[in-house]
Amino acid sequence: MAQSNKDDHQGAFSAGSEERVTVSSVPISRESRVAVASLRVEAAWLDRLVVAACEMPVASGEAAVVEFLVRALSEIFPECGVGACFVPQPPPSASTPDLHPTEQRLFKYVPEGEERRAVGMDPTRLFPGYQFERVLDVEAGATTLHLASDDPQLEVDGSPMMHVVRRGVLAMSRGLAFARVHARATADARELRALSSHMMQAEKLASLGQLAAGVVHELNNPLTSIVAYTDWLIRKQGPSGDPDSIERLRRIGESSTRILRFTRDLVAYARPSSEVPVLVAIHNVIEQALAFCEHVIAEHGANVERVFADQLPPVRGMPEQLAQVFVNLFTNACHAMPETGGRLGVSSTLAPDGRVVVAVEDNGHGIAGEHLTSIFTPFFTTKGDGRGTGLGLSIVRNIMDNHSAEIRAERSPEGGARFVLMFPSGT
Numbered sequence: 001m002a003q004s005n006k007d008d009h010q011g012a013f014s015a016g017s018e019e020r021v022t023v024s025s026v027p028i029s030r031e032s033r034v035a036v037a038s039l040r041v042e043a044a045w046l047d048r049l050v051v052a053a054c055e056m057p058v059a060s061g062e063a064a065v066v067e068f069l070v071r072a073l074s075e076i077f078p079e080c081g082v083g084a085c086f087v088p089q090p091p092p093s094a095s096t097p098d099l100h101p102t103e104q105r106l107f108k109y110v111p112e113g114e115e116r117r118a119v120g121m122d123p124t125r126l127f128p129g130y131q132f133e134r135v136l137d138v139e140a141g142a143t144t145l146h147l148a149s150d151d152p153q154l155e156v157d158g159s160p161m162m163h164v165v166r167r168g169v170l171a172m173s174r175g176l177a178f179a180r181v182h183a184r185a186t187a188d189a190r191e192l193r194a195l196s197s198h199m200m201q202a203e204k205l206a207s208l209g210q211l212a213a214g215v216v217h218e219l220n221n222p223l224t225s226i227v228a229y230t231d232w233l234i235r236k237q238g239p240s241g242d243p244d245s246i247e248r249l250r251r252i253g254e255s256s257t258r259i260l261r262f263t264r265d266l267v268a269y270a271r272p273s274s275e276v277p278v279l280v281a282i283h284n285v286i287e288q289a290l291a292f293c294e295h296v297i298a299e300h301g302a303n304v305e306r307v308f309a310d311q312l313p314p315v316r317g318m319p320e321q322l323a324q325v326f327v328n329l330f331t332n333a334c335h336a337m338p339e340t341g342g343r344l345g346v347s348s349t350l351a352p353d354g355r356v357v358v359a360v361e362d363n364g365h366g367i368a369g370e371h372l373t374s375i376f377t378p379f380f381t382t383k384g385d386g387r388g389t390g391l392g393l394s395i396v397r398n399i400m401d402n403h404s405a406e407i408r409a410e411r412s413p414e415g416g417a418r419f420v421l422m423f424p425s426g427t
């Protein structure tokens with residue numbers, strides 16, 4: 001009578017039990033030595049199994065390990081049907097298992113010419129054509145090893161054949177664990193390489209920033225001269241001077257003063273933060289950041305809309321760091337904007353609990369729902385070709401934390417992005 005025997009004898013070597021047995025933890029008593037000696041296991045079987053265990057292709061993944069050991073066991077027992085039903089385990093970090101469908105894979109080997117024995121309608125068996133089929137758990141609920149034969153030895157738990165098969169199960173279980181460790185280590189190494197290349201890019205940008213700050217600093221002296229001499233020339237023209245020339249000189253003076261102010265602010269911004277909190281009028285910081293971003297805003301043809309509350313209390317903080325927050329937010333907004341008709345909205349309100357709330361929103365492509373939590377993670381960027389290091393918002397979050405302030409990202413009503421910043425009142 002054909003029968004399938006789901007193996008539930010969890011012996012010392014059973015790999016399916018929750019408490020996994022490792023080779024070193026298996027006690028070797030005198031009795032067990034005598035028992036094994038009286039088993040009369042063929043040395044060739046054990047030799048083949050030991051070689052297979054040593055050569056398991058753990059670097060090629062779990063399925064390859066299962067297939068390899070099934071093949072090795074089918075070579076040890078050429079007259080049997082040997083197979084496995086393998087269900088890959090979802091990665092431990094997968095929060096939504098549905099995204100990682102666990103697809104079952106079957107591996108079957110039967111002696112040549114006996115292929116018909118491995119087909120049939122019985123869903124609990126891989127080899128319905130054999131009289132006996134043992135099913136051993138390799139990993140509970142996931143992978144099973146199947147051995148089918150017409151030999152009743154298969155039904156005897158203590159038989160030499162089952163002795164070898166159980167060791168095959170143990171090898172497979174360890175092989176699967178090693179394959180998983182290997183896959184995790186490979187993924188970690190890949191991530192580390194990506195991080196290190198991001199770090200290099202960030203370092204490069206930081207040194208470029210220092211160079212730029214140095215160059216800007218050098219511009220200060222000639223600019224100061226231009227402003228001073230323009231002023232002198234205007235005064236020299238006197239009240240009866242040529243109005244056209246005076247107007248031109250006035251424009252030169254105005255433009256130079258603007259560049260001078262900008263370069264001074266930029267150098268102050270690049271200077272390491274003073275780390276001493278002071279009372280800051282948030283609108284001034286926003287205006288300064290908008291001035292820094294004038295170029296990127298103009299480049300994207302964006303229209304800046306300010307809706308500022310009257311009479312906002314000051315916040316307590318480090319002005320350069322706060323400017324850095326808004327520079328990052330304005331730059332990101334500009335990068336996301338459409339080519340024409342870009343809108344950058346900055347608004348401020350006083351919350352009923354006394355906090356100062358600033359919202360920065362744009363009408364760009366917005367942030368995909370699944371990215372809303374990752375955007376503050378260091379090195380997360382959707383800007384390809386090395387255009388973004390992904391550090392901007394993580395720095396913003398750090399600065400906000402330093403100020404005991406909060407920031408959250410959401411979708412703006414127009415579909416763009418909106419960042420809401422909440423600062424405790426400084427007074």
Ligand SMILES: Nc1ncnc2c1ncn2[C@@H]1O[C@H](COP(=O)(O)OP(=O)(O)OP(=O)(O)O)[C@@H](O)[C@H]1O
Binds near residue numbers: 333334
């Ligand atoms: N206003 C925005 N609109 C749409 N997506 C945004 C916006 N702001 C940020 N993002 C998304 O958040 C990601 C992370 O932003 P973050 O400023 O940290 O890095 P980055 O801009 O990509 O690079 P970096 O600022 O270091 O040059 C961006 O790549 C983008 O996908």
Ligand SMILES: [Mg+2]
Binds near residue numbers: 328331392393
């Ligand atoms: Mg950015």
